[in-house]
Amino acid sequence: MDEMTLVDWSRLQFALTAGYHWIFVPLTLGLAVIMATMETLYVVKRDEFWKQTAKFWMKLFGINFAVGIATGIILEFEFGTNWSNYSWFVGDIFGAPLAIEGIFAFFMEATFFAIMYFGWNKVSKKTHLVATWLTGIGAAISAVWILVANSWMQHPVGMEFNPDTVRHEMVDFWALVLNPVAISKFFHSVFSGWMTGAIFVIGLSSWYLLKKRETRFALASIRVAAVVGVVGTVALMASGDSSGIHVAKYQPMKLAAAEGLQDGGPQAPFSIVPGVEVPGMLSMLATHDFNGYVPGINDMLNGYTDAEGNVHLSAEQKMERGKTALKAFNDYRALRDTDPVKAEQARKVLDENVEYFGYGYIDSPQELVPNVDLVYWAFRVMVGLGSFLLLLMVVVLWAEWKKKLEGMTWLQWVALLSIPLVYLAGQAGWIVAEVGRQPWVIEGLLPVKAAVSSVSVAAVQTTFWLFVAIFTLFLVIEIRIMINAIKQGPKISNK
Amino acid sequence: MITYEFLQEYWWFLISLLGGLLVFLLFVQGANFLIFIAGKDEDQRQLIVNSTGRKWELTFTTLVTFGGAFFASFPLFYSTSFGGAYWVWILILITFVFQAVSYEFQAKQGNLLGRTSFRWFLVMNGCLAPILIGAAVGTFFTGSEFVVNKNAVGNIGAPVISQWQNDLRGLEAVGNPFNVEFGLMVFFLAVCLGALYLLNNVSHAALERKLRSTLKVFFLLFLVAFVAVVVQVLLMPGFAVDAEGIVSMVDGKYLTNFLEMPIVLGLFLVGAVLVVVGIVMTLFKKGYRCGIWWAGPGTVFAVMAIFMLVGYNGTAYYPSSADLQSSLTLANSCSSEFTLTAMAIVSLIIPFVVAYIAYFWRQMDKKSLTTEELNHSEKY
Structure with missing residues (x-):
């Protein structure tokens, strides 16, 4: 293999950060809807059982949320530290959605997250419920803006090149926001989060069923999660279909790579x-x-x-x-x-x-072809696992509907072992989207090699390994803490 | 009439405001620095961690929004400073990353490193973040070694427009005593604010006594650093920019700026007085716990004035000591008129955001945090 260049290391570092970030974000998006639904049931039915159920999933949500925030801040600043030319060349367009994300979404998440956690005895029941929903809505709004930014990189619209300032400048804000790619990408990403949250809850609840403990809690959780998951995954597939149309139209090279289509x-x-x-x-x-x-x-x-x-x-x-x-x-x-x-x-x-x-x-035409094998297989992993997981959720929902789930040990095992698969599908999805875009950082406008900062390779190598160590440490700790919390369980009586 | 210049100044005002709010919210860091100094037993430490633990996300989000707003309104700063002073920013980020997980992880079973380690991460973030952020702001007065050449984009082999001129990548800033003093000043202030915040937010007699004596020490340290920094700012030459955008060194530039912008001077003085009043009342009035409500806004005003001092009145806010003409000014580093206008409309939501944060903050903090409460409700 050729020696890795500055661009390769910078891409690897960004991919590492984004990949780790996307371990935590989809669970935040999906679990938020599931636990908010549970709390709604508590408020509507006035049944303490639902409160305890919601609280247990909130506990896991919080552990996960913290690491999502930690990886997210690095991602934001890496546009500057590692892609400084990019930051100037398109900052006039790209910076706006990031700022809006902060002002609109992050403060909402931060404020209502604190109320959701510590406000049980400080605000009214209904205010608390609103806070729980707003935490999840805040997360979804933040997804809107970061995906507007990402979609602009896939399909740049609403800008003009200005040679006097040497950058692209925004000329149409609404073209940016209503970019068709952004709309399907938002739904595709958010609903993949619903699927992640659902599989996570179904899988862990199945573990309780296998252990024959917390049965009422486990079955109730599965019911809510499977409904959210099936709805989300059907919408996920619909948005995937429209994403496919957009890729064919705006990024035909990505599509050809995803299909390994040499001659069309x-x-x-x-x-x-x-x-x-x-x-x-x-x-x-x-x-x-x-x-x-x-x-x-x-x-x-x-x-x-x-x-x-x-x-x-x-x-x-x-x-x-x-x-x-x-x-x-x-x-x-x-x-x-x-x-x-x-x-x-x-x-x-x-x-x-x-x-x-x-x-x-660009130096040679071959540079314009992304890594076909990687994109081709990532696409198959994403679609294959997504389809399997939809089938799984439908079967689980059917089994629970027929009151047979408690006895179907094999299905509980399948559900438990499927938890890693949903993460694999999500990561594969982003590989298709981002590796498929290569060599461009902004499709057709700016290749990665003209976007990167002028930092030494050694510096980026150092930060890359540093981040590998830190993120991996956090992931290991998160998993350990979660396992502990799961083993302790929600401690709800089965009555 | 809303001109391009007005929009640039408006956005610098918002950056100043976010900068002011960020330094005020560094009370979280300052209080965390005191976990082991003021917290003498587990109850006290738990109170400190849980008290800041309900606010840290606001500080963190303000930092993220500060970055996002800077990116949107002055992208050349984002490009030049973050890509250039690489190590400083990476260090700042790493301390915040450790902070972000430490609350959630510190008291949970299975956290691998144990409670004390995570609390030390909070202490580390508590001192390093204010010092580094402060030192970075110090370079707004002293300059950094970079060159900006926008023509580079046309150079196929080497298209990067911003080039840092040394291998220390920002760490060289500590070689200048002014930047260090600036960093320490922000740190001492953060600790004072942290103590004031805890006195207001937590109810625990022994902890209160210790906080008051700690406040005394850090107030004196802050005063020394503050006077040193202010005297130097008033005496030092500054980076002036004329109507054609030519940057030059002008003696007493910042003093002149203060005198030519009486509102900024007034804001700075009011801010400084409020900080001192908040701390002095807390130190000398027995049982007084509202110091943070004086010193907090005071900090916001004073920091805003400092940002305005380096950005307004024909001043290059991010000067280059390697090449004067590469210095960043509001005019040469800002976004297009269209983007600044669009973002100005977006900014109208800010008062609403501040209002709901303030409303729910009050709701949550009606009663002081006690060990009693922690034993009977959700906690970190």
């Missing part, structure tokens, strides 16, 4: 695993039309004409125009103070080619 065309097949294909299915999924044109990797590298007759440039041509844009940029910057006429000419050339600005940094 109309009636493109969908690959289940290598060698097993469903004819025309990819066209159907990507364009909702069996005859829809889906370009393959080679088509995109060599240039192609799609079904509507639109001509797509080859990689070489895009790189050529990117180099032209960069040269025009340099000319403009050199001449703008001394020769306004020539500067204006350079500006015109820049404007004509600015769409390909990022391609100017």
Whole structure:
């Protein structure tokens, strides 16, 4: 293997932080809905049992929440520490959602989290219930804004390049917020959180069933979680479908990588695993039309004409125009103070080619292809596990409906052992989204290698290993504490 | 008329406000520093941890929002300082990361490292975070070694616009005594605020006595650092920027700024007086526990004035000592007019956010925290 460069280490560090962050966040999103539903049942039914049930899951929520916050702050500041060029080049657009996230969502979470935990005897029952819901809603609102920011990286809209300030500048705030990619990404991420929360609760409750203790608590928890989980996962799949359409439209290279599609065309097949294909299915999924044109990797590298007759440039041509844009940029910057006429000419050339600005940094067409094997398999892991987990929740819900769950030891085992799978599916999803976008940090605009900070490789290596140690330590401690809390159990009578 | 310049100054005002609130909320750090100094037994330590434990997320969130707001309004600072002073920011982050998990982990079974270790993480964050943040703000007066060249974007092989000029990546700031004094001043202030907050929030006779004597010591330390810093600020040359954006060194720039901006001077003096009044009343009036309500707002005002001092009146707020013309000013580092306008509209929600935080804070803190309460309700 070639020696890893600064960009590789910086990406690895960001991936590490984001990956760890995404262990804790989906559980926060999903468990919030489940325990708020339980507390609602307590307030409505006036049954102390539901209060104790909600309180037990809140305890686990809190342990998990803290580590999510810890990894989150690093993520925010890493845009500056490790991607400083990015921070300037698109900070005018990207900074806004992060600030809004803080003002709107984080304060809400922080304030109501404290009430949820310590306010049982300090505020009224109803205020407490509202606080619990607002903690979860705050988490979901924070997801809105960070995903608006992320979606803009996948499909940049509402901005214009300004060579005088040397950055992209926002020209349409609502285009950014209502970016179609952002909308499906928000639902896809939040509902994946519901699935995570549901599997977590079902799995752990199954452990109580296997141990034949806290039976009433376990079955009640399973009922709430399975309903939330099934609803969430159906919505997850719907948003996944619209995500697929967006990827086909805005990031065809990511789609081709996820399918390992070298040569595309109309009636493109969908690959289940290598060698097993469903004819025309990819066209159907990507364009909702069996005859829809889906370009393959080679088509995109060599240039192609799609079904509507639109001509797509080859990689070489895009790189050529990117180099032209960069040269025009340099000319403009050199001449703008001394020769306004020539500067204006350079500006015109820049404007004509600015769409390909990022391609100017690319050295060879092969750089434009992400890691196909990784994206291909990550996609299969995500979809495969997601489908399995939906099936599992439906079966669990059915079994509980028929009052058979308590006796079905095998199903309880399957549910318990499925807890790691939901995390694997979530991580795989982000690998598809982020590795599939390579080499771009912002699709088509800025490659990762032009976005990275000018820090020494040794410094990033040091912080990378430091974070590996710290996050792993936290994860181990969190799991140990959770296991202890679970073993102690909610201590609710079975009456 | 809302001009681009107005928006830049408005956003600097918000940054100043967030900076002020952040330093006030560092009472959490200051109080945590006292876990072992003031907390003489398990009951007392538990009270301190649980008292700050109900506020720490506000401090943490303010830090995150401070970062986000700086990113949105002055992205060149985000790019230059975070990417440049790498080690300082990473250190600050790490101390906060340990703090974030320590509350939840410290008293739970299975926490691997034991209760004392996690409390030491809180103590560490309690002293390092204020010192480092303070020292970083100190460089707003003394400058840092960086060069900004926006033309670099056109250089395919080396497109990074901000380049730090030394390998210490921000740690060199401690080589300048002013930055160290600034950091210590913020730290001593945080401890004073922490003691005032605990006196207000916790009810425990022995702990109160110890807090009052600790407050006395840290107040004296704070006064010494404060006077040293203020005298130097008034005497030092400052980084001025003219209408064309040319940066130059001007003798007595900060003194001039104070004199030319009487509102800022007034804000600073009122702030300083409130801090002193809050502490002195607590020290000399028996049983007085409302010092934090004087010193807290006082801190917000004084810190706001300091930010305004370095940002307004033709001053480069993040100066470069390596290349004067690379210094960051409000005009050359801010977001576009469109973004500042959009964010200005967003900012109108801030009073509402502050109001609901204040409302629920009151709801939660009607009664002082006691060991009795901790034994009968949820606790860390």
